[in-house]
Amino acid sequence: MAAKAVATSGVNLAMQNMMPQIGFLGAGKFAQSIAKGWMKSGKIPPQMMMASAPSERNLKLLKAMGVRCTNNNKELVETCDVVLLAVKPHMIPTLLKEVGTHINEDHLVVSLAAGITIDFIESKLPVGARVVRAMPNTPCVINEGASVYSTGTSVKERDGPLVQTLFNTLGYCLEGDESMIDAVMAVSGSGPAYAFVAIDALADGGVKMGLPRDIAIKLAAQTLMGSAKLVLESGKHPSELKDDVCSPGGTTIEAIHQLERGGFRKCLIEAVEAACLKARTLNEMSAFSRK
Structure with missing residues (x-):
């Protein structure tokens, strides 16, 4: 499937009654850039975001922005509708083992990790888990980012447009085959x-x-x-x-x-x-x- 852009209205998600609770599993620079970008866009307020990390070091900036923070990953999963995997790739298996049993069909899991396939993530989560793999870049912080996403086997019809809307607020976004993602990471991610x-x-x-x-x-x-x-x-x-x-x-x-x-x-x-x-x-x- 060739890359394609998905049309969205670009209006405030809350006005569409689509506003999800968004959670970052991981609170490093990537999560911070995306959170800042969403806030800068004016379309996703900080109170609709939550972040978790084991230490306070990375949470301090997000707390100062008004994002809710916790040291408990399970608490975040139980609170949020959209769960972003925002940790380094080598940490993904351990993270999924920790939170996997708390993920259900009501969650949309969006992985931002380079080199970790949708198939691998789905294999670590309960059957029917809705998984999306996305590759944005750091200029998202000023709403000039470039993002590509691919959807997993159990996503619902509404999931693609929701992801498109979320990342459109950060700049340019398109949907493409997962086979593109590594090259996308190498061109726009890096x-x-x-x-x-x-x-x-x-x-x-x-x-x-x-x-x-x-x-x-x-x-x-x-x-x-x-x-x-x-x-x-x-x-x-x-x-x-x-x-x-x-x-x-x-x-x-x-x-x-x-x-x-x-x-x-x-x-x-x-x-x-x-x-x-x-x-x-x-x-x-x-x-x-x-x-």
């Missing part, structure tokens, strides 16, 4: 890190050539943001937009030549490949642990 390295390197170049650091960082960040928007809004292929900047015999084509000599494109392609293969390794490990 992609912000590649962009931050690029901004940092551009700023370093500016500093080398005499720009103050703060100005160089702002110019680099704004340039990447503006370029990304131009790709999305113009509908042109990135190569065509690149050609528009490169005058014959000019400074930009000279710079592009240096990027090619340094293997810039090759490095990015191989970075995506490496991240995707790492996720597939996690898939294989989870499949082995199920046997």
Whole structure:
């Protein structure tokens, strides 16, 4: 199945009488980014969210935001309708063993863990558990995220549109086959890190050539943001937009030549490949642990 966007009205979930109680099993940076993004959107208030973690360190920020917090995972599952698995991949088996018996058909379980398949999660939960696998990214915190989700075997008709609505508030969201998810993680899930390295390197170049650091960082960040928007809004292929900047015999084509000599494109392609293969390794490990 090809990736597809699901149309939603974008109005406040509460106005549609669809407002679920949302719980984060895990309260790290990923959970914090998503919670902040939902609050920033103005469509999901903090009182509709809950988070659990064994220590107070990660819960402090969420508490300050008005999100209800607990140290008891079972309490969260018993309180919430939508349960987000927001822990590191290696923690998923232990977490599912702890809360699995408390999950029932009334829950929608949304996994945010890289490399952990829907099939594996379903195998650790009671028969009929409704499972969705989603891969958002950290720009969700400013409602400029990119998310892809896939649905499991027991989801109900309403579950896809609900997930779509939740993640649409965080930016761009589409539904796709689970076979896409590892590549999605490698492109958009890990992609912000590649962009931050690029901004940092551009700023370093500016500093080398005499720009103050703060100005160089702002110019680099704004340039990447503006370029990304131009790709999305113009509908042109990135190569065509690149050609528009490169005058014959000019400074930009000279710079592009240096990027090619340094293997810039090759490095990015191989970075995506490496991240995707790492996720597939996690898939294989989870499949082995199920046997």
